[in-house]
Amino acid sequence: MLKQLSNLLMGGLAASALLLSSAQADWRKDFPEIRYAVTASEAEADMNMRLGPFVAYMGRELGVPVRIYRTTDYAAAVEAMRADQVEFFRVGPAAYALADRVMGDKAQPIATDVTPGGVRGYYSKVFVRADSPFQRIEDLQGKVMAFVDPNSASGFQAPNYYLNQAGINPNSYFANTVFSGSHENSIMGVINGQFDAAFNWWHNDNRSNPHRMADKGMINLDDLRIIWSSEM
Numbered sequence: 001m002l003k004q005l006s007n008l009l010m011g012g013l014a015a016s017a018l019l020l021s022s023a024q025a026d027w028r029k030d031f032p033e034i035r036y037a038v039t040a041s042e043a044e045a046d047m048n049m050r051l052g053p054f055v056a057y058m059g060r061e062l063g064v065p066v067r068i069y070r071t072t073d074y075a076a077a078v079e080a081m082r083a084d085q086v087e088f089f090r091v092g093p094a095a096y097a098l099a100d101r102v103m104g105d106k107a108q109p110i111a112t113d114v115t116p117g118g119v120r121g122y123y124s125k126v127f128v129r130a131d132s133p134f135q136r137i138e139d140l141q142g143k144v145m146a147f148v149d150p151n152s153a154s155g156f157q158a159p160n161y162y163l164n165q166a167g168i169n170p171n172s173y174f175a176n177t178v179f180s181g182s183h184e185n186s187i188m189g190v191i192n193g194q195f196d197a198a199f200n201w202w203h204n205d206n207r208s209n210p211h212r213m214a215d216k217g218m219i220n221l222d223d224l225r226i227i228w229s230s231e232m
Contacts, residue, residue, distance in 0.1 A: 037089035074151035094153035143196035154201035
């Protein structure tokens with residue numbers, strides 16, 4: 001995934017660098033360092049390990065050092081871009097919609113994620129504990145539901161849309177709704193019994209946030225079960 005994302009994103013970045021070099025040969029004097037914002041959805045060491053090779057490659061291609069700029073949430077990444085604190089950021093579609101609303105053309109999309117299978121879309125799914133009695137989303141009435149962040153596509157915006165389409169008002173249907181702050185927090189909260197269910201992102205049967213957490217030894221996939229899925 002990293003290699004494919006690097007190829008796709010760096011294709012756009014390399015093209016941008018070439019255009020900048022042609023129009024303004026000394027652009028690096030104004031940008032001695034490129035700041036790349038990502039949301040702090042996982043431990044710093046894990047994020048540095050996962051993104052380190054990509055950031056190093058970006059620096060070699062652009063000819064200036066690239067530094068990961070960790071933000072607390074999606075809105076903070078957008079605000080960092082708006083305030084000229086970063087040059088690039090990586091956010092999902094809901095956060096990009098926020099950026100477009102508050103910045104307009106100042107935020108320009110140049111690339112999108114592509115899975116190893118060549119798919120650009122992903123899903124929002126509801127996860128519950130495997131040993132829970134819940135089999136469908138209707139079983140969660142009066143239970144505790146975890147969302148991720150107000151500007152998360154898979155963790156709030158898409159679920160909120162589909163729930164309302166089904167005639168479910170999250171504020172009154174569930175006993176309590178919370179924003180966990182990250183996709184990992186939501187999954188850990190379900191496994192630990194803090195939440196009855198949680199929305200999270202899912203690409204395919206081999207790639208999802210729970211898969212990433214399992215690869216890091218944080219959870220056992222057998223402890224989770226999916227009871228609902230959005231459209232891609």
